[in-house]
């Protein structure tokens with residue numbers, strides 16, 4: 001199919017130490033990222049962390065204060081937006097109301113001097129891909145929100161851009177449609193082999209759609225990795241807390257003859273001798289243990305072993321497939337626990353003391 005982008009393996013984009021300052025505000029601070037062709041990267045982070053600034057720098061709307069941007073091996077740092085081969089889809093879609101769907105999709109081809117017959121052929125191919133071939137002659141106002149979004153996506157892809165930028169692509173859709181469109185957009189962009197950079201606030205959207213996620217904080221790239229890597233090996237408390245649900249237990253580090261222990265009031269996490277995580281703790285006195293709620297097992301109080309804790313159940317909530325327990329630790333901190341082991345949790349109630357156990361493989365330790 002000729003609408004499929006020609007994307008041999010290789011690097012689509014390289015950001016080298018990109019910074020952007022507005023007065024004293026460092027909107028972007030020394031960001032380096034390499035994006036592979038055909039990759040779907042999501043920029044995720046709290047409000048004001050620099051995601052939009054980076055998207056705009058890639059598009060060419062702002063010029064970095066420092067650093068370089070290479071697209072397909074060429075330095076594009078100072079090149080204006082219209083001279084970059086970049087597709088964009090905005091949260092309000094920005095479709096032209098006076099043009100039909102097919103004319104909207106053909107527009108970027110028209111500005112590139114492509115004749116009507118080819119515009120229509122390529123436009124129809126894109127409409128097939130997004131499942132809207134039957135809507136070619138309609139106007140945007142005659143389409144639903146999800147359909148308009150697919151037209152906008154088709155328009156962003158039709159001229160085979162080097163990179164497609166999606167700015168909060170789901171923001172205008174209701175929750176149910178959002179879940180459906182996340183999967184559709186992911187399939188369509190993969191089908192045509194597009195290289196995508198998407199910005200979102202929505203953690204779930206990032207997890208569903210991305211090959212890799214770049215997590216931003218205060219203009220800095222905190223961590224970049226596959227959803228799986230970020231979930232299993234967060235390198236900071238910030239990332240652990242941002243991706244998925246995390247319990248962060250902060251404790252003191254102690255070296256024993258049998259390894260390294262991180263402990264707090266009523267809980268311990270023990271790493272065996274030679275565990276590579278111990279090395280990271282060799283020079284610190286305090287550390288944070290990251291424990292995912294589904295990795296903690298509820299056990300009878302008093303039966304805990306070395307990777308374990310005790311507390312008091314504050315809330316017990318039945319969620320159909322699982323129980324959620326909120327446990328108050330001795331130091332007043334709360335731990336969330338999710339259990340599908342209905343039998344072990346059934347007899348436990350709010351106010352009861354509870355033991356919690358985990359295995360050494362279930363924890364991530366971050367030196368403070």
Ligand SMILES: Nc1ncnc2c1ncn2[C@@H]1O[C@H](COP(=O)(O)OP(=O)(O)OP(=O)(O)O)[C@@H](O)[C@H]1O
Pocket residue numbers: 022025026027045046047048049050051052053054201
């Ligand atoms: N044109 C500008 N002038 C001055 N400061 C700016 C400008 N654009 C962005 N900033 C600042 O740069 C920082 C990063 O902003 P940016 O819009 O990139 O964040 P964001 O992560 O996209 O946030 P949001 O999720 O709210 O859209 C913020 O502190 C913001 O106030």
